[in-house]
Amino acid sequence: DTAVSQTPKYLVTQMGNDKSIKCEQNLGHDTMYWYKQDSKKFLKIMFSYNNKELIINETVPNRFSPKSPDKAHLNLHINSLELGDSAVYFCASSQGGSPSEQFFGPGTRLTVL
Amino acid sequence: GNSVTQMEGPVTLSEEAFLTINCTYTATGYPSLFWYVQYPGEGLQLLLKATKADDKGSNKGFEATYRKETTSFHLEKGSVQVSDSAVYFCALILGNEKLTFGTGTRLTIIP
Numbered sequence: 001d002t003a004v005s006q007t008p009k010y011l012v013t014q015m016g017n018d019k020s021i022k023c024e025q026n027l028g029h030d031t032m033y034w035y036k037q038d039s040k041k042f043l044k045i046m047f048s049y050n051n052k053e054l055i056i057n058e059t060v061p062n063r064f065s066p067k068s069p070d071k072a073h074l075n076l077h078i079n080s081l082e083l084g085d086s087a088v089y090f091c092a093s094s095q096g097g098s099p100s101e102q103f104f105g106p107g108t109r110l111t112v113l
Numbered sequence: 114g115n116s117v118t119q120m121e122g123p124v125t126l127s128e129e130a131f132l133t134i135n136c137t138y139t140a141t142g143y144p145s146l147f148w149y150v151q152y153p154g155e156g157l158q159l160l161l162k163a164t165k166a167d168d169k170g171s172n173k174g175f176e177a178t179y180r181k182e183t184t185s186f187h188l189e190k191g192s193v194q195v196s197d198s199a200v201y202f203c204a205l206i207l208g209n210e211k212l213t214f215g216t217g218t219r220l221t222i223i224p
Contacts, residue, residue, distance in 0.1 A: 040216070041216070043217070048211065101159055102157075102212060103159075107155075107156050
């Protein structure tokens with residue numbers, strides 16, 4: 001009964017490639033997020049979607065493009081991967097009226113070689 | 114803007130020791146405050162929260178009190194266990210703005 005799931009769990013790829021990470025939540029929440037956690041564990045929000053609409057878009061290179069086909073899914077596409085993109089990416093969700101309590105996925109560890 | 118400052122780790126304690134992880138915040142209003150915990154290899158989980166001044170959040174033996182006068186939300190536990198080893202994040206949110214995290218504090222408990 002996974003609440004927020006991400007695939008894949010690990011992703012190893014070469015510089016310059018394009019890759020996607022998928023996220024699904026079965027909590028019925030209407031808001032989803034992508035976070036990036038660097039090697040020092042610093043956690044930074046990248047994007048937030050509410051009812052499939054983009055509401056937060058932090059200063060992220062436009063090589064990163066989120067896509068929300070429906071309220072339960074928020075995928076992250078990354079083009080032309082760079083070494084500095086190596087990190088753990090977390091998806092999260094919350095109910096719009098209570099953005100505070102966010103439920104996180106298990107993370108996707110991306111390694112760019 | 115809003116920010117959260119928490120004590121730098123790593124913190125290493127013996128089992129049954131008393132734990133304090135300091136957290137202070139800067140915000141333009143009265144935020145809600147949170148502690149999240151990240152166990153090895155997992156995502157973050159909400160540990161406890163407080164939504165107004167003098168509120169005390171508690172869960173799994175952990176406590177934190179929202180102190181407006183000192184803009185603090187320190188995490189405490191009276192007797193830690195090996196299973197408490199994790200990274201702890203203090204965070205705040207103001208209205209419908211984004212959740213702002215501190216840098217995280219790695220805690221290791223040795224038997």
